[in-house]
Structures are given as C-alpha cells and as structure tokens.
Amino acid sequence: MKKVKVNLGRDSYEVRIGAGALARTGNWLKEIGLTGRLVVITNPVVDGLYGEALREGLAGEGFEVTVVLVPDGEEHKSLETAGRLYYELTDLYAERHTPVLALGGGVIGDLAGFVAATYSRGVPLVHVPTTLLAQVDSSIGGKVAVDHGRLKNKVGVFYQPRLVITDIGTLSTLDAGQFANGLAEAVKSAVIWDGDFFSLMEDNLEGIKSLEDGILEEVVFRSARIKAGVVEKDEKDLGLRSILNFGHTVGHALETVSAFAVCHGEAVAMGMMAAARISNRMGILDKGELDRLGSLLERAGLPTGLPALPAGELIGAMKHDKKVFAGQVRFVLPRSIGEVFITDEVSLSLVEDVLGGR
Ligand code: NAD
Ligand code: GLY
16 A cells, blocks of 8 residues: 655645545544545436445445435536535535545546535545546546536636545556556656656556556556646645646547547647657657657657647647736646746647647
8 A cells, every 4th residue: 555645734645545435445544533424426327336335335444324316427417416416415414524535536526626626615525536547647636627618627716625536446446548548647647757657657557458456557557646746736826837848749639529529638749749749840859758658658659649630720729728928828838848938939840740740
C-alpha cells in the first residue's frame, strides 16, 4: 500500500493506493474521524462490480450505508442529476457531517464531488476512483463540476476530498479503451514532470498493460504524486496547474470537431504528439525525445498521427476553448521528456502545418 499526501494546509488529505484498498475503507474513514451514516454515490455498472466489497468494508466498521445510483454516462454529469441527488440526500436526512463517497470513474467523481461541495454548503467527500483516469488524475486536486448542455465542466468549484481510496484491483474489469484513456494521462504526467517515470514506463509497459500489481501500483502512485505536487503549488489553477493540460489543447479540439468519435485518451495522445511536433519544429524539443514519446504511445495502443479533420476547424475549436488568452491559443509544450513550458507564442501557421501533417 502506498500513500501520497496532498499538502493544502487545513484542506490536506491522503491518497491511499493499493490492491484491496476497498476492504479497508471503513477503517480508514474512522481514522480521519468519519463515523455513522454515509451515502455512496455510484452507477449501476460500478455498483454491480464493487458495491458489495465497499459495503462490506464499511459495514464491518459499523457504518450505516445508503447507496444512491446515477445512470452511467457523461450525459448524467448534469445540473439535472445534481438536482435529483439534492432531493435524495434531503429524503435521507443527510446532514452537514454526513459523508458522501464517490465510487466510480471521473464522471461519478465530478458529479458526486459537485453535489458534496454544494449540498448544505459542503459535506465531507471521499473519492473511491475505479478507472485508471480517475485514479491517476480526476480524483486528486479538487476540481468538481457538472456539464451544462454543450458546456463541459462549466459549472463547478474547487472542493478537496477528505480522503482518496484507490484500489488498483478495480482496474482489472476496465475495457482496453478505458485503460488506454488512463494510460494517456499517466504518460502526460511523466512528460510534464518526471523523465525517470517516463523511462520506467518505457521499461515496463508490457507489465503495466497486463496489470502486474507492483508496476501498476507504482504508475498510479507516481502519477498521483505528480498531480498532488502540481496542485499543491497552484490549487486554484492560476498558472502552473495548466501544465496538466499538456496534450489537451489539440486533444479537446479533436474531440469537438470529431463530435466525440475520437475518445478522450486517443485525443490526448494525438494532442501530446501535436504539441511535441510543434516544439520540435520551433527548435526546442529534440527529435529523439519526440520519437520516444511516439513510440511509448504506440506501444500503449494509442494513436500518434492525426485523423483527417480540417486544420481550420480544429484551430476554430481551440479558439473557443478555455485555453485561449487575449485571442492567442495557449499551448503547453515539452522542452524535453520531463519538462514543459506554457506559451502564448505559437504561430497559428505552424499549428496549421502540424495539424495538416506538413
Ligand atoms: P467514466 O467515469 O465515464 O468511466 C468510464 C466507464 O467505465 C463508465 O462506463 C463507468 O461506468 C465504467 N467503469 C468505471 N469503473 C469501472 C471499473 N473498475 N470496471 C469497469 N468499468 C468501470 O469515465 P472516466 O474516463 O473515468 O472519467 C471521465 C470524466 O472525468 C469526464 O467527465 C472528465 O471531464 C472528468 N475529468 C475530471 C478531471 C478533474 O480534475 N476533476 C480530470 C480529468 C477528467
Ligand atoms: N485535469 C486538470 C486539472 O486537474 O487541473
């Protein structure tokens, strides 16, 4: 079992990572002073897989557990679902000290986190992430939000959990696409912050993909540590935290222009490659490093070339994205594997060339 501490003064908390963590939930909640009744928010898929193990881990320590189900899917990460959950919590007589546990992937984490942050001006939140993406990224750092129509993550707040319980055993039931989604974010973490971690993934990718406990735990741990380190320096996303968007400038545009036919992990992988090519063309990132990134992503089963989408439309989508400041598209570019920088000074003609495969 490994631990990452997220140091945010009075809002500090731990991420506890390991196989079998679910069974220890009750014990750990008591350790941080949570007792009595609690509400688990999850979806039917995750509940069917891991609800019982979690309930057993809680009941053994005397918790009274109510499970509230939300249908599976991003479309339910909405104000409407949040509204229904406020009624459910009220009907359960949930009080300001009644903890909410978010059991699931990033959708459940964002939604249940948003509800926990806003119900009665905030109740204790515990994340129990069950996708690789949620374990390496979304459960850490306190961004919680719902979508509003086409406005993704537009309605949200910063609200830190009291604890993150990361059971890597839950990753065994993810399909290959969902696993690759998370792997793309782990590669992102390594490129922005830790060249040794990148080498570790290069050396052990087959073990990671075949879910060998030791190396998988290390990947989740290192990614969580990087995210925690960035969030500690810039909790409210005023500067440094935007490096976590490496690969997402082009990535989000690919998702939008393809009407989400390109899934998130694939979009981030292609976006990271586009950013790396831009940096290489600007004379900053070495060709050898660009090739290393491409090779690791390909071995991870992620795409590195760009789909045939009009470069003009992609640039249009980037300009509508939140990563635009005073009309300039803001990029996070790699200087080397393990170090990135933020810039508003990438010429749009270079971006167009790279997106057009020139
Ligand atoms: P998701 O939550 O939709 O989960 C993907 C699918 O896997 C779902 O069908 C889910 O039911 C299923 N699932 C979950 N755990 C499983 C398991 N162990 N075994 C089998 N199936 C399982 O998707 P995601 O990729 O985890 O998260 C995406 C969301 O995360 C997006 O809404 C995105 O905006 C958000 N996000 C938030 C942050 C943040 O900092 N808050 C960061 C990145 C992404
Ligand atoms: N996933 C981006 C962030 O947490 O800031």
